[in-house]
Amino acid sequence: MVDSDVTSHMDPLGLTAALPTDAQSILGLAARSLFDVFANASEGMLLVDRSGRVVWINDHYRRYLPALGFEREADFVGKPVVEVVQNTLMNQVMETGKPILIDLLSNRAGTFLVSRFPLRDEAGAVIGALGVVLFDQPETNLQPLMAKFALMQRELDEARTALAAQRKVGGGLRQARHSFASFIGSSAVVADLKRQARRAAQSSSPVLLLGETGTGKELLAHAIHASSPRARGPLVSVNIAAVPETLLEAEFFGVAPGAYTGADKKGREGKFKLADGGTLFLDEIGDMPLGLQAKLLRALQESEIEPLGSNRLVPFDARIIAATSRDLVKLVREGLFREDLYYRLNVLPLRVPALRDRASDIPALVEFLSEDLALRSALPQPEFQAQALALLSAQHWRGNVRELRNVIEQLLLRCEAGMVDAQAVGAVLRESGLSHIAPAPLAGQVPEAHGVPQDPKQAPAPLGDLVRALELDAVQHALAFSQGNKQAAAKLLGISRAKLYQCLPKVS
Template sequence: MGMTSAEELRQLASESLLAHYAEYCEGAVIVDAEARIVWMNERYPERLGIAMPECVVGQEIEKVIPNSLMRQVVETGRPIMLDIMEYGEAAFVVTRLPLHDKAGKVLGAVGFMLYDDPGHVVSLTARYQRLRRDLAETRKKLAEARKTKYTFASFVGAGTASSVVKQAARRAARTAAPVLILGETGTGKELLAQSIHAASVRAEAPFVAVNIAAVPETLLEAEFFGVAPGAYTGAERNGRDGKFKLADGGTLFLDEIGDMSPALQAKLLRTLQEGEFEPVGSNRLLSVDVRVIAATSRDLEGMVADGSFRADLYYRLNVITLRTPPLRERLEDIALLADYLVDAICRNQGMPPRGIATGAINRLCRHDWPGNVRELANVLERALLMSDSDTLEADDMESVMPTAPAVALPKVVGLRPLGMAEAVAQAEREAIRLALLSSRGNKAEAARQLGISRAALYEKMAALDVDARSA
């Protein structure tokens, strides 16, 4: 026996469709081009309460079923796929389809009573509505998760170094150029990246962050570019979008960019230059519009010099450069930071509001803070958890900090506690002196190391009575 052709299958399906529907549905009716009844199956008259079915043949459909829309189907040639039709005190779920000849002319229509009680579709409709609500809620939560939590107001600090970097970041937010943020661990690089995004024209679009150092090398390409359906054994059937696709129209933050392998550096460079990429296992290019902000605590210039980081990628990322100052170079901000962090920690821990005394601030100013703001937050949280007083004192700091201060500053002046202004002045004076020593008196280089402008350096040297020759 030969194989059945596609045309034969289509014809067979067409011929059997009416028979199957008429057999399994609650009722079926056929009308001609004038909307006159030409046939009803046995169930339909029973559902309508018609005692003599043969009497309805030849009558206009509205005379038998007043609310029928079969005439509309015949006249328009368009189906009514799902409807609720009322008949006396009853209501039926129905579908209506036009019947065409080979030339496409409407010859009549067929109607099927799918259910004799609309309640049968209530659960289906309710489930559909519930799924729609769940999908909308999930999309809303996902959109919220991809929005930034921080703005420039979150970068606490009023000193020169903080003001300079925030001003430069605000300028960067007005452009679409790539940004490279350099700074030690814990200086707020991601906070600054989120602030730039939140102040940009892309603020309503996604902000997607990738910590390159936290993702295994073998998974980074899939993390960036996504995976095509069935790309490899165990891959998801529908594929998976990568971070570039998720960030389309918004900002992609690449943290610890210095940890990226040379092979992935080349693929990233192509994506940044061409604005397109291939998902893993795909041979189709996808276009993407993403603003990239990269950050690292490593010396990228040194890595370029020794060949471990591509020079062309470095120059592509290094269009706008921001340097987040370490905490030891912005000691004038410690009082503000400490107040802010103490308040935030108390809220997060469910504690009553607490304060911090001047003596405790002085003790904080005498530490080198290699872990920067992250270390400061850790120290303050430990002090708050170990103290029962309403205000943190110097002794509370001593119990959770190294006993030997990393920066030797005077603890007393004339046997009295060092005031905030004096502590800050001492710290700034020492920082400027060390920068001038390191740069061999080159004030432009010293200003760069301090993260301030040369004009600001001259002002501080005059105000603090720092002699460049004695530095």
């Protein structure tokens, strides 16, 4: 049983007065039992009255008093709770009459996981509130939850910082449009990539982003800049593959006044100078002409450039992030990329995974992309059936996230019923001429290629057969990925084990 001073607080709540005798006794017993459980199992409890003053604390709560700045209980009890407990929300509970079941409270005594409940009289009026400290070291007791909370909070802070920087900057200065929260995915490989990228963001060394086209290298470059000490500086991007070779030198280093016929009399600053104090993102660095690589290397080593048509050296201070979808090591061996420049850039290499290597992130990407595209197109966001997501998750995705976005946009424009099923996904994939299932056959088996025949003289198979063939390919791929574990394969596809068996070919 609880102490007598605690029990005395149960009667004023008016929980039993208006009920039949049996109900009164049961509810009264339940109230006392639950109060007893909280009082003994929790890390602390306190009661406040209708005016917001602390009227009682239990023995467990008394141990926090020194950390809160009170030597005696008498100095704590009787004071307004907002004056003695920093960041409390007890007054909010009494004002709204609504409980706060789970919350994190941080103050001088530490960080706590707490619950808060309003207390009512027989007329339903709020007469006080009960606060319960569930854990006093949530970072230890709730490590997985706290780690996820910390990650979400950090990504939110990064997004807010990037947004604030965009709002403050004027005059056309270029800023990062994305943060790490924009890189959608929670798979192990993405979590490790974000961890490495955050560490890289705090350095001033060059970063080299490696990965296939469409994996999100530019987005990651924006995120690195946004979370770096240079976040308030400009982010200048150059797609080397998109600039004619004859203009690259002027694009990089700028042009001196009157450098050549037709040149601007005032001259023009290059990307290096525009990125001064910020970050210069060199996309598709593997496509840089060999003749310009020596000048780029010198600029990186000396932190100074020489504008075209000038004999004056101009210092600059820009952090370099380079990206490529090509195999730089192979280009070095073939003599198409300078080995010394490769070593200068390959200081902090980050490999951005292909979409097929993080298939578990596809449902989250589908949700994000479909919502984004629906907002842009002023259309309702469609819902994807489990089998439709299974088909999307089983694709090879040669174009990665960019290709996935294209498919979802097609589905969004075709979807009229607000629901995307496997047939709709299969139709878009076939008509787009995209590869279907990632090549991962079962041991000893070679999967057949399913799809619409390319020969116009050959009649296509019925749509139902094509969908069943796609389902079979998806199941076979999931079984290969899970090494024959049917339960794991069903979980990957988002279907039941019974449904998985239905999709497998019947053996006579």
